[in-house]
Structures are given as C-alpha cells and as structure tokens.
Amino acid sequence: MSESEAGRGTTALVTGATSGIGRATVLKLREMGLEVLALGRNAAALAELKAECGATPIEADVRDMAAVTAQLGDRPVDILINNAGILSTRARFDEIDPVEIDAMIDINLKAPMHLTRVVLPGMVTRKHGHLIYLGSSGGRAPYPSMGAYGPSKAGLSLFCDNLRCDLLGTGIRVSEIVPGRVQTDLYRTALGAEAAKATLYDGYRAILPENIASLIATVISLPDFVDVSRLEVFPTDQATGGGSIVKFA
Template identity: 55%
Template sequence: MPDLTALVTGATSGIGRAITTELSMAGYAVVAVGRNADHLSELAAMSGVTAVQADVRDIDAIQDTLDGKEVDVVVSNAGILTTSGAFAGTDPDQIDAMIDINLKAPLRLAHRLLPGMIARRRGHLLFVGSIAGHAPFGGSAIYGASKAGLASFCEALRCDLLGTNVRVTELVPGRVETSLYRDTHGSRARDVLYDGYRAVQPEDVARLVRTVIELPAHVDVSRLDILPTDQAVGGGQIVRPPSI
C-alpha cells in the first residue's frame, strides 16, 4: 500500500511491534512511537520505519516529530494494566496512569490529528480496546472502565464523522500473548495465562489490522473482536483444548 503513513503507539512490544512490522513489510511509512530506546533502534532498522521515543501522553512531542507529515492511519495501541485486585485497595496513582494512558492519550492524539484527515477526506483511526471494556472482569475495574470509555468513544466518533470519509475501528482483543500482564502477575504471567492455552499471537492481530486498513474506502469495520477459539466472547471464560 504505497504512499500511506501509519502512526503506531506502544510500538516497541507485543501487538504494537507486530503491527509496525506488518505494515513496514507491506510498504507503509510507519511512525513507531514508544519509550524503550533499544527496541526503537531495532524498529528503526526496518524499511520505512521512523522511530520516535516519546511518552504517549506527550501529544506535543509526538506531533513535533511528525514535522508536518500527513498521517493516514493511526493505531492507538499503547496501554497498561498496572494492578489486579479489588478497587478499594487500588493506588490512586495507578488509577490515574491507566485512565491517562488507556483513555485520555488516544483521545487527545485523535483530536490532534483528525482535522487534517477531515480536510483531506481520508484517514483511519484504530483503537486497541479489550473485551474487558465490554464485559465485567473482577479485579480489573479501572482497566475495564478505561477500555469501556474507549469503546463508547469509538461508537460516538463514528457518528460525528459520517460523511467525512474517515473510518474508525475498535479492535477488541481477548487473550493475546503479550507482556501486558507482566506488572500484575509478574513472572507467573505465563503459568497463569498461557501455559496449556491457545492464545492469539500479536502477529495474528497485526494481519487483521492490515486487512481492515486495506478494505475499500466505503467499507468500515467498526468493531473487530479477536479472541482465541477457546474463549467466550462475553467474558473471560477460556478453556484448555483437549490433547490432540
């Protein structure tokens, strides 16, 4: 897909890194935003990738690095899950961090880049949500609230943008094998969440993202649930597959 620029946040690991890699291989110019300098250096070695070290909350810094470049696709992927437990015991700083990074940052980035898309009558905003934003998960009240807010925003934004030719897609992953749960489960994350299960891989999500972006301009996938075959859509229930 020539002559298109995509901006990907949270690009240094997991889903963001896979999307950056997929779009780079497809010929996009990719602006990869993240905080890990070493991982950004690896991304910068890929064809067409411009690596930007910035906190996703610093919208001014991100825009300054664009240097007037037109952005056709924005993948707001950066997100954190810093705590798992009852809401009453949650550190207030963790509440602020999850709301700021998971909800406020993607909204502010969209707000900054949307006028150009509307003026050019083309663009695609993709937001990485979660099934936790569509069903209750005990111990994840703040994370779920941030993702539910993102889901509501996507639905309303599509209404606002009717007639502009700018598309909006909410990606709703279930259990994807990433490092998101590292802070809440520590070294036990793999044992608790992945061993014995068939999780979706970041590369699976990346291929779907490319497919959604490259659909004809008159087709908008407004919401895309991406779950393991062994996980129920309505919540966190997942089973181990029988031995084959």
C-alpha cells in the same frame, strides 16, 4: 498496496510500537509498503525496529502530547493505530492504588483521545483517513479485579462510537479491534513476567500479536467505502462473561 486499497493512506502512526501487538503491526504495515511512524518510550527497541524494517522512530510517552506533536511536525498521518495500553495492576477496587487508576485512564483513554485530536483535523481537510483503536474484551464485559482497566477500555469503545457520529460524511473510517486473551506483556506489570506466563499462557492457546496485526492489515486494506466499525476476536478456547478459558486437550 495501492493508495486506493489502503483508503488512499500512505503513512501510519502506531503507538506502543516497541513490543507485542504494536511491534507486530509496525512490521506488517512495512511489509504492505506503508511509511510507518513507530511511537514508543524504549529508545533501544525503537532503534532495533528501524534497523529491522525501516520504520521512523518517535521516542515519546503518549501522555506527553507536546513531545509527540513536536516530533510529528507537519507530517500528515493517514492511519492512526492507537495501540499503547497498560494493565498496571490487578487488584480489587477497594485495594487499588489511586495512582494506578490515573495511569490506566491516562494511557488507555485520554492519550488516544488527545492524539486523535492532533491528527484528525488534517484527515478532515484531506477528506480521508483511518482511526484504529485497540480495545479489549475487558471493556465489553466485567472481569474480576479490572475495576479501572475495564472502564478505561469501555470509555475508549464509546469514544469510537461517538467519533463515527461526528465524522459521518467526512470519509474517515473508525475501527475498534477488540481482542480477548493475546500473548503479550500486558499483564507483566500486574502479575510479573513469569507469573503471567504460568497463569495465563502455559497450556493455553492464546492469540498471538501477529494474528492481530494481520487483522489490522486486512481492515486497512478494504476499500475506503468499507469500515469495519468493531471487530471482536477471541481464542477459540475462550468465552466472554467472566473470562472463561479452557486448556486445549
């Protein structure tokens, strides 16, 4: 992919890079010839990713911006893919642990905002860049037992809209990818790995991380005067509004 095809971007930073959508995206972007900085907390998984595709590992928690910026150094980031996110619990709001509220707001909303603030000045100076955020259908419609997760993703969505207003005329693109059910480890903490598999995926046709990675690659590859501002993608068998999903007969 030429620089013009990728909005002149050659270096991408992907958060939550060690599993699910993040890992699939790192592999896809490396296939496209981009230099990829893979940010995650799992040192072993980052090492495997480096060996597999040549991505540059950045071992850090997205909430620790000092550690992230120290490892980034003065490397320019042309494409930022804010993928890291958690759904640490599924509980009624009157039963949720306040610690979980903070965790979801910190990782799903505050971390992308702070990381954007780190890389954005360089993009503005260079007059090009692409900011990509992994939202959620849970941030666009109410779902049971998502009283903290949903608002964190809704806030991220509005942040994208505000960024577009602030960055108008800079040449920087802002894209939000909004998936429905994707077969990842997102629910692992809230439900447990086996329960999540049995409840959410067995017998269903969920979107795969590779599908989302392909969409991200397409959004990046469009000419730099074309910005996909928001892209919602659902399994064919899922409808919005309460998360209705059916098993395919």
